[in-house]
Amino acid sequence: MADSEGFPYPPRKDGYVDCLTPSQENALKELCKRLPATLDIFSAEHLTLWGVPLADLVHPQQSQQPKEGSDTATDAAAAAAGGAAAPAPAPTAAPANGGGDAGSGPSRAQRVVLLKFLRARQWHVAAALTQLVNCLKWRRDFDVAGLSSETFPQQLAAAGQLSGRDRAGNPVTYNYYGTDVDLQSVLSGPGGVASFVRWRVKLMEQAVALLEFEGGIEHVMQVHDYSGASMFRMDAQMKTASREIIKLFQDNYPEMLSAKLFLNVPVVMEFLFSLFTTFSDVNTRAKFTMASPQRSRPLLLRYIDPVQLPERYRSEADDK
Numbered sequence: 496m497a498d499s500e501g502f503p504y505p506p507r508k509d510g511y512v513d514c515l516t517p518s519q520e521n522a523l524k525e526l527c528k529r530l531p532a533t534l535d536i537f538s539a540e541h542l543t544l545w546g547v548p549l550a551d552l553v554h555p556q557q558s559q560q561p562k563e564g565s566d567t568a569t570d571a572a573a574a575a576a577g578g579a580a581a582p583a584p585a586p587t588a589a590p591a592n593g594g595g596d597a598g599s600g601p602s603r604a605q606r607v608v609l610l611k612f613l614r615a616r617q618w619h620v621a622a623a624l625t626q627l628v629n630c631l632k633w634r635r636d637f638d639v640a641g642l643s644s645e646t647f648p649q650q651l652a653a654a655g656q657l658s659g660r661d662r663a664g665n666p667v668t669y670n671y672y673g674t675d676v677d678l679q680s681v682l683s684g685p686g687g688v689a690s691f692v693r694w695r696v697k698l699m700e701q702a703v704a705l706l707e708f709e710g711g712i713e714h715v716m717q718v719h720d721y722s723g724a725s726m727f728r729m730d731a732q733m734k735t736a737s738r739e740i741i742k743l744f745q746d747n748y749p750e751m752l753s754a755k756l757f758l759n760v761p762v763v764m765e766f767l768f769s770l771f772t773t774f775s776d777v778n779t780r781a782k783f784t785m786a787s788p789q790r791s792r793p794l795l796l797r798y799i800d801p802v803q804l805p806e807r808y809r810s811e812a813d814d815k
Contacts, residue, residue: 503662503797503798504663504753504754510610510613510614511610512603512606512607512610515610518618519613519618522613522618522620522623523606523609523610523613525620526609526612526613526620526623526624527552527600527601527609529620529624530549530552530553530624531552531553531554531555533624533628534549534552534553534627534628534631535553535554537553537631537635539554541631541634541635542631544608544630544631544634545608545703545706545708546703546704546706546708547602547604547605547607547608547708549605549608552601552605602709603708603709604708604709607708607713608708609623609627610750611713611749611750611751612624612626612627612630612749612750614749614750615749615750615778616749626746626749629746629747630746630747630749633743633746633747634747637693637696639696639700642693642696642697642700643697643700645693645697647686647690647693647694647697648680648681648684648686648690650676650677650678650680650681651681651691651694653671653675653676653677654670654671654672654676654678654681654694655668655669655670655671655694655695655698656668656669656698656805657669657698657701657702657705658803658804658805659799659802659803659804659805660799660803661716661753661754661798661799661803662798662799662800663714663753664712665712665714665715665716665753666702666705666706666712666715666716667702667715667716667717667718667799667803668698668699668701668702668715668716668717668718669717669718669719669720669805670695670698670717670718670719670720671720671722672719672720672721672724673720673721673722673723673724675723678691678730678733679730679732682730682732682733682736683732687732688732688735688736688739691736692736692739692740692743695740696743699715699744699748702715703715703748703751713751714750714751714752714753715748715751715752715753716752716753716754716755716756716798716799717752717754717755717756718755718756718758718795719755719756719757719758720758720759720791721757721758721759721760722758722759722788722791723759724759745779750778752779752782753782754782754784754798755782755783755784756784756785756786756794756795756798757783757784757785757786758786758791758794758795759786759787759788759791760785760786760787761787761788792808795808
């Protein structure tokens, strides 16, 4: 089920790929028009975003020209020499998050990606383009591609996971901050805050890899569980890491969040909610929900079917 249709999310209005107003469609066209002159600073390997190739939008002429040694190039050479060209190969199916056909405009997946930046910047084309450029630069400089083979402190294995999908089909990431998670040793260790931030980005990238832009699944749900966490203070390094992650995700994963649940939050920890909301924009804050220990499981079940929950949240009744 596409997340545009799934409870508890409201139906999508305008601004998404299937429901653009004329002015929004014009903004998308203008953004596409500006891509070649702006993104040509990137090599082809850095022009893939969230699994969606953008190179053909930046270099459409190159994507139309046959490459040396290809069947198309060989046929062209044979035709020029008066020989017969081989039959054209049968078309192949486009990948789930593929690029567009040269000359035919952006693919659905490419449109979904570009629209995220336009919505995040309230349809200001120049601002959306700037954010897109900065996002691609960050991914290159942060070496996001290298995260898949990077190893992290063993303690982080208990700090979070990617597990299941919500009722709308969005992949769900879980982050745990309780006493059974030794984050302090990570934050004060050799890698410090940077190691924790890179691990969080890797977790996000694993969730993004499960998105299906062609099929309507374009958001990630996040669950933050504070069961057993300190009621009275948050370590300064944890605050630093949280602020950095919030800004990093807001800048480089625009319009990617479906909902963020803060579970098992005692009333005396309401300052945590203030911390997160202070550094988030209005649209992102609207997706936050904080729940006390008594309200946490009902809230979780509102968004996620019991069979999709990690083992720690399931009961015997869920398995029947």
